[in-house]
Amino acid sequence: MNKTLLLIICDFLLLNLLALTRWEKPPEEPPPPSQASPAQTAQQVVQEDLVGALRATLEEERSVRTELSEELQQREETLAERERRMAALSSDLEKKAQEARQLSERVADSQVTVAQLSDRLTQTAAEAATKRAQAEQLAKELAEKQAAAERLAQQVSTLEQEKTQAHQQIQTLNTQVQVANTERVMLRETMETLRTQVTEEREEKLKLQEQTGKLAEGVTQLAENSAGIREEMRASQPLNANTLFSDFSANRVQATFRSARENLFGPVTRNYDARTILVSDGADVFALLHVNDTAATFRESPADWREIEGRIAAGSRQLAVERLRFLVIDPRVVVVKIDPTIAAGFGVRIYPTAAEPFKFSEAVIISQGGKFYGEVEFKLDPQTPGYVKMKTRIFSSLFGEFSPSAGDVVLSKTGELLGLMVTDSYCVLIDNFAGAAELPFGTSLLELKTSEILARQKDRVLRMPVRLQ
Numbered sequence: 001m002n003k004t005l006l007l008i009i010c011d012f013l014l015l016n017l018l019a020l021t022r023w024e025k026p027p028e029e030p031p032p033p034s035q036a037s038p039a040q041t042a043q044q045v046v047q048e049d050l051v052g053a054l055r056a057t058l059e060e061e062r063s064v065r066t067e068l069s070e071e072l073q074q075r076e077e078t079l080a081e082r083e084r085r086m087a088a089l090s091s092d093l094e095k096k097a098q099e100a101r102q103l104s105e106r107v108a109d110s111q112v113t114v115a116q117l118s119d120r121l122t123q124t125a126a127e128a129a130t131k132r133a134q135a136e137q138l139a140k141e142l143a144e145k146q147a148a149a150e151r152l153a154q155q156v157s158t159l160e161q162e163k164t165q166a167h168q169q170i171q172t173l174n175t176q177v178q179v180a181n182t183e184r185v186m187l188r189e190t191m192e193t194l195r196t197q198v199t200e201e202r203e204e205k206l207k208l209q210e211q212t213g214k215l216a217e218g219v220t221q222l223a224e225n226s227a228g229i230r231e232e233m234r235a236s237q238p239l240n241a242n243t244l245f246s247d248f249s250a251n252r253v254q255a256t257f258r259s260a261r262e263n264l265f266g267p268v269t270r271n272y273d274a275r276t277i278l279v280s281d282g283a284d285v286f287a288l289l290h291v292n293d294t295a296a297t298f299r300e301s302p303a304d305w306r307e308i309e310g311r312i313a314a315g316s317r318q319l320a321v322e323r324l325r326f327l328v329i330d331p332r333v334v335v336v337k338i339d340p341t342i343a344a345g346f347g348v349r350i351y352p353t354a355a356e357p358f359k360f361s362e363a364v365i366i367s368q369g370g371k372f373y374g375e376v377e378f379k380l381d382p383q384t385p386g387y388v389k390m391k392t393r394i395f396s397s398l399f400g401e402f403s404p405s406a407g408d409v410v411l412s413k414t415g416e417l418l419g420l421m422v423t424d425s426y427c428v429l430i431d432n433f434a435g436a437a438e439l440p441f442g443t444s445l446l447e448l449k450t451s452e453i454l455a456r457q458k459d460r461v462l463r464m465p466v467r468l469q
Contacts, residue, residue: 007064010057017050170246238413244364245373247415251349252277252370255287255336257310257321259295261303270295275370277409278343278350279335279417279430285343285350286325286335286433287312290368290407290420291457294334296324296439298461302454307443312336314346325435329386330428331457332406333420353431354416357388363418363427365390368407376404378427384468387426388419426468436460 257272274293279286292299295308310321319342327333343350358380366373378388390404408421419427439453461469 004064007057007061010054010061014054014057017054166242166246238360238362239415241364241373241375244411244413244415245366247349248277248366248373248409248411249370251351253287253312253314253346253348255289255293255310255312257293257295257308259305259309260307261305272297274368277417278338278346278348279433280350280352281431281433282352284433285338285340287338288409288417288420288430289334289336290422291326291332291334293368293407294324296326296334296454296457298332298454298458302451302458304446304449304451306446308439308441308445308450309443310336310441312338314348317342317346321441323441324439325433326437326439326457327430328434328436329430329432330422331436331460332422333428333430335433351411351415351417354412354414354418356414357412357418357429357431360413362413363390364411364413365404365421365427366409366411368405368409381426384426384465387422387428387468389425390421390427423468 252275255272255274255276257270259270261268272294274289276287276289276293279288291297295305295310310324312319312321319338321336323336325335325337327335361379362375362377364373365376376390378390381387381389390410403424404421405424406421410418410421410427412418417430419429421427437453437457439450440448
């Protein structure tokens with residue numbers, strides 16, 4: 001039976017007993033006889049049993065209440081533990097919810113990123129298609145250039161044969177020069193013999209000493225006049241274009257340049273090679289170059305180069321370039337100053353500037369690479385002083401037809417330097433090497449702001465008349 005139900009029944013019986021019991025004070029009676037009546041004895045026994053039952057019930061109720069109190073306390077502790085767990089679970093749930101929100105935001109961001117990557121992929125695919133088309137076009141152009149290269153190779157073979165013939169002609173001319181030198185030696189010996197005879201006659205004819213002295217002075221003066229006349233005749237005779245080209249080819253020097261800088265995509269390096277000649281104004285010696293053959297080219301936007309280096313070489317001899325000079329007459333003409341002693345060690349001819357640039361109406365132009373040459377007429381243009389205008393097309397009996405271009409060297413018919421082509425039509429006359437600015441070479445140039453130096457020189461060109469640009 002349930003203890004709670006038993007307790008309720010006991011309480012009910014106790015209340016009924018208390019309600020039915022009469023609590024009046026009994027009257028004084030004489031002392032009971034020595035023996036009680038059976039009815040009183042039975043009632044007393046029932047009361048004692050009932051009181052015992054009630055006491056047992058109360059004890060049991062007290063024990064039940066104690067157990068219920070302990071059970072209630074355990075339940076309260078269990079409930080508190082559950083509440084703590086509920087609080088912890090609520091906190092964890094809130095954190096999970098926050099993490100879920102963050103994860104949702106990340107998923108949204110990832111979806112945006114995926115969309116952007118998809119757009120980029122589409123754009124990249126379009127660019128790849130464009131580049132593929134460009135590659136096909138380049139392959140087609142390369143095939144055309146290869147065909148052109150084969151044609152040029154055939155032309156070069158023909159030119160080699162013609163060059164061999166030219167060498168044979170040169171050898172023939174050298175033989176003729178040797179014969180002329182032999183004749184000159186014989187004439188010198190004959191002159192010495194005649195001088196000896198004159199001395200002997202002077203000793204024999206003392207009376208004619210004064211006249212003989214005057215005769216000797218006349219002979220010496222005549223010899224000097226003859227040498228001057230020969231030099232004047234040589235200067236007045238134009239040299240053959242073949243001779244000038246052969247002399248030019250044998251006296252070129254090699255110029256190499258390298259520049260380096262940094263940009264957003266990494267290091268940038270530029271290399272330049274050119275074949276040039278040494279020129280002189282009578283005092284100093286220079287290597288002559290067009291600006292586009294060097295690291296200072298105007299073809300690119302002016303940049304701050306971190307490092308620029310260059311070398312001038314002839315045979316086994318080399319010279320490191322320390323600086324590049326932009327000339328006053330035209331910034332596209334640049335020179336490298338060379339010590340005369342070092343220049344002499346190169347073993348090449350040093351070309352002087354033309355003393356009479358307009359003595360002949362024609363000049364010899366040699367292409368920038370030194371492969372083509374020919375005679376070309378030129379004329380003065382009053383609107384461009386300091387420049388002469390060349391015919392747009394010239395003809396060479398050895399190399400065929402070609403057009404002048406910027407960087408070609410122009411020589412006078414006397415074998416002197418006339419100038420340098422700065423456009424396809426105009427040649428700047430070079431009569432001095434005065435500098436407008438200099439570009440230093442080295443490995444630590446960032447502080448020098450090379451872009452400003454190059455920009456100023458390029459601006460000089462842009463301020464020139466359009467025909468000279």
